[in-house]
Amino acid sequence: MSKELKNITNNVMNQIRQGRIKMRPKVYFIIGSILTFLGSISAFLISIFLIGLIRFSLRTHWGRGAQYKLDQMLSDFPWWIIIFAIISLTIGIWLIRKYDFSYKIKPRIIILGFILAIVVAGWMVDITGLNDNLFRSGPMKGIMNNYFQNNDTTLQPNWRK
Amino acid sequence: MDVIKELTDEEIVEKVRTSNQDLYSVIIDRYQKRLVRYVNNLIKNEDKAIDVVQESFIKAFVNLNNFNIEKKFSNWIYRIAHNQAINLAKKYQKETPLLEGWDFKSNDDIEKDFEEKEIKEKVEKCLNKIPLLYSEPLSLCYIDEKSYEEISDILRIPMGTVAIRINRAKKLMKNICQKN
Numbered sequence: 267m268s269k270e271l272k273n274i275t276n277n278v279m280n281q282i283r284q285g286r287i288k289m290r291p292k293v294y295f296i297i298g299s300i301l302t303f304l305g306s307i308s309a310f311l312i313s314i315f316l317i318g319l320i321r322f323s324l325r326t327h328w329g330r331g332a333q334y335k336l337d338q339m340l341s342d343f344p345w346w347i348i349i350f351a352i353i354s355l356t357i358g359i360w361l362i363r364k365y366d367f368s369y370k371i372k373p374r375i376i377i378l379g380f381i382l383a384i385v386v387a388g389w390m391v392d393i394t395g396l397n398d399n400l401f402r403s404g405p406m407k408g409i410m411n412n413y414f415q416n417n418d419t420t421l422q423p424n425w426r427k
Numbered sequence: 428m429d430v431i432k433e434l435t436d437e438e439i440v441e442k443v444r445t446s447n448q449d450l451y452s453v454i455i456d457r458y459q460k461r462l463v464r465y466v467n468n469l470i471k472n473e474d475k476a477i478d479v480v481q482e483s484f485i486k487a488f489v490n491l492n493n494f495n496i497e498k499k500f501s502n503w504i505y506r507i508a509h510n511q512a513i514n515l516a517k518k519y520q521k522e523t524p525l526l527e528g529w530d531f532k533s534n535d536d537i538e539k540d541f542e543e544k545e546i547k548e549k550v551e552k553c554l555n556k557i558p559l560l561y562s563e564p565l566s567l568c569y570i571d572e573k574s575y576e577e578i579s580d581i582l583r584i585p586m587g588t589v590a591i592r593i594n595r596a597k598k599l600m601k602n603i604c605q606k607n
Binding site: 273291 | 453485491
């Protein structure tokens, strides 16, 4: 037994000395952490935007012929986004659990917290009017123009009322 | 060398990272025996346990720059060994019976040492009869003498779950092992 244990030390140290195994540089882990962080932030922001878009879509479509418009919206709804969101969320939680100490919190609390944070943030962005700015002049202007053209409608200054 | 022996794991790791990679052998010597016993408890195969521990040390070395020096190295290396062992167990999906005697820390009192060894061997044999879900935290607690917080860090489960599993493990051991 002790001989085999001795072999562990020798085997590992020989590989280190011969350069067959090398320590990954610190920058490797720093870049990994930055990418994970940016990925999480991006997923969060995209989700907030989607909530804003859904609320916007509901307001502009609701009224006469609501049933028809609801059917139209459901048929036009990009369902792949939901699948994408579920996959992203699963990968995100896996990453968080792997690299962080979130295991001290129950997974269902993390999921619920994440969803709640997105919904609240999306709602806040919408009611503060930040969405309007983004839709009119921000990075979403192009997307919204296409949306209006496809739906044969225009955005009125008082559309929120 | 005596000076090095007095250094903590984290201090040695820092030296390995910055100046002297040979000091990694000190880390290996400190942990290999404990880790082989721990992994053997998980996969029930001594030869494979030695391979797993060797792979764990290699993996730990490769990722040493990712280790947070402010945390306990012990928990980190146990976690790596745990992952390696579980991956292997999943790969082969079989458990073979075991366990032969293991050397534990030496004691001047031979009689006391023998009693301790006998008790630990009995506990280890008994541990094999209860599910891994419960036996692993119990063995970490009583054989590896880890605190609930450390077990929580190693197994990545909340401390409350650690307490529940250890409690259930004790009850299971009482029911199963006292009959034999």
